[in-house]
Amino acid sequence: xxxxxxxxxxxxxxxxxxxxxxxxxxxxxxxxxxxxxxxxxxxxxxxxxxxxxxxxxxxxxxxxxxxxxxxxxxxxxxxxxxxxxxxxxxxxxxxxxxxxxxxxxxxxxxxxxxxxxxxxxxxxxxxxxxxxxxxxxxxxxxxxxxxxxxxxxxxxxxxxxxxxxxxxxxxxxxxxxxxxxxxxxxxxxxxxxxxxxxxxxxxxxxxxxxxxxxxxxxxxxxxxxxxxxxxxxxxxxxxxxxxxxxxxxxxxxxxxxxxxxxxxxxxxxxxxxxxxxxxxxxxxxxxxxxxxxxxxxxxxxxxxxxxxxxxxxxxxxxxxxxxxxxxxxxxxxxxx
Ligand code: UFG
Numbered sequence: 335x336x337x338x339x340x341x342x343x344x345x346x347x348x349x350x351x352x353x354x355x356x357x358x359x360x361x362x363x364x365x366x367x368x369x370x371x372x373x374x375x376x377x378x379x380x381x382x383x384x385x386x387x388x389x390x391x392x393x394x395x396x397x398x399x400x401x402x403x404x405x406x407x408x409x410x411x412x413x414x415x416x417x418x419x420x421x422x423x424x425x426x427x428x429x430x431x432x433x434x435x436x437x438x439x440x441x442x443x444x445x446x447x448x449x450x451x452x453x454x455x456x457x458x459x460x461x462x463x464x465x466x467x468x469x470x471x472x473x474x475x476x477x478x479x480x481x482x483x484x485x486x487x488x489x490x491x492x493x494x495x496x497x498x499x500x501x502x503x504x505x506x507x508x509x510x511x512x513x514x515x516x517x518x519x520x521x522x523x524x525x526x527x528x529x530x531x532x533x534x535x536x537x538x539x540x541x542x543x544x545x546x547x548x549x550x551x552x553x554x555x556x557x558x559x560x561x562x563x564x565x566x567x568x569x570x571x572x573x574x575x576x577x578x579x580x581x582x583x584x585x586x587x588x589x590x591x592x593x594x595x596x597x598x599x600x601x602x603x604x605x606x607x608x609x610x611x612x613x614x615x616x617x618x619x620x621x622x623x624x625x626x627x628x629x630x631x632x633x634x635x636x637x638x639x640x641x642x643x644x645x646x647x648x649x650x651x652x653x654x655x656x657x658x659x660x661x662x663x664x665x666x667x668x669x670x
Pocket of ligand 1: 417418419457458459481509510511528529530531533534545546547548549559560561599622625629
């Protein structure tokens with residue numbers, strides 16, 4: 335059985351769905367602080383699986399005890415975390431407590447119940463301001479915000495837990511995760527939403543805020559930031575491969591998850607106009623604090639060691655995000 339922490343959130347829900355569809359038994363653990371109970375219900379309905387959902391908090395060791403003591407957990411995929419960079423700068427304590435202390439409790443439970451495999455959602459934010467592009471895994475890790483630092487600390491803790499207690503980890507450093515389930519069954523549902531693609535798409539609906547484009551004076555081909563948008567389904571396939579790698583006795587390791595190619599904010603905006611068939615209003619704003627000009631992943635290591643092959647395009651991601659956003663706007667909110 336696989337424990338999916340944060341399985342009611344954006345990335346965790348896609349992972350739980352994919353695991354169940356591939357025949358894994360799953361237990362989802364989430365405190366619903368940013369995830370949604372409705373997402374769990376949707377996955378149950380789609381798959382016909384009555385998997386266990388634990389409304390639990392990683393900061394409560396009793397919740398973890400209850401989860402581990404009554405189940406045969408073979409491995410953990412750990413998504414549960416706060417992930418907003420700007421919020422982490424304003425309230426670092428929230429990030430250190432939740433992300434670091436929560437993960438420490440999880441690792442302690444793994445020790446206690448002899449579970450020795452974990453796939454962890456890390457981030458490109460652990461690299462900080464890039465000193466070279468594309469960024470490979472040997473790039474220095476100097477995070478410039480508490481969010482990135484919290485994830486880096488966890489990566490270091492995981493190395494020590496392997497050395498001392500034999501817990502094997504795969505840390506997946508995500509670049510910009512984009513899109514939704516291609517069938518539109520689950521998707522990105524943040525409140526407030528800070529990410530580029532959902533914000534552009536949301537602005538096409540009635541009574542929505544005009545899309546704000548942050549910074550048009552960067553040293554890039556059109557003046558806007560370059561990011562490496564990795565499709566959520568490709569991202570999840572890497573998690574399943576990482577799990578299988580650990581199941582096959584793989585050693586602790588870390589991998590970038592990106593496409594090795596970047597797109598500017600203006601390019602993403604233009605593709606959103608193409609996919610939606612709408613002319614989208616845009617308001618140009620100053621740079622958003624802490625945004626590096628470019629972030630592009632070198633994904634060679636994940637291709638070679640995990641045998642991972644991302645194959646979805648940015649347009650695929652925008653199409654699926656739009657399918658989901660329409661559903662969210664037109665149906666979900668009113669029904670829930
Ligand atoms: N942007 C806008 N308008 C918006 C939202 C974003 O112009 O409404 C711009 C940003 O300024 C940036 C680009 O679009 O240039 C991408 O921004 P996102 O917020 O979508 O993504 P980030 O690159 O800031 O952040 C992502 C993850 C973080 C992770 C980071 C790694 O969401 O969790 O990559 O650096 F930390």
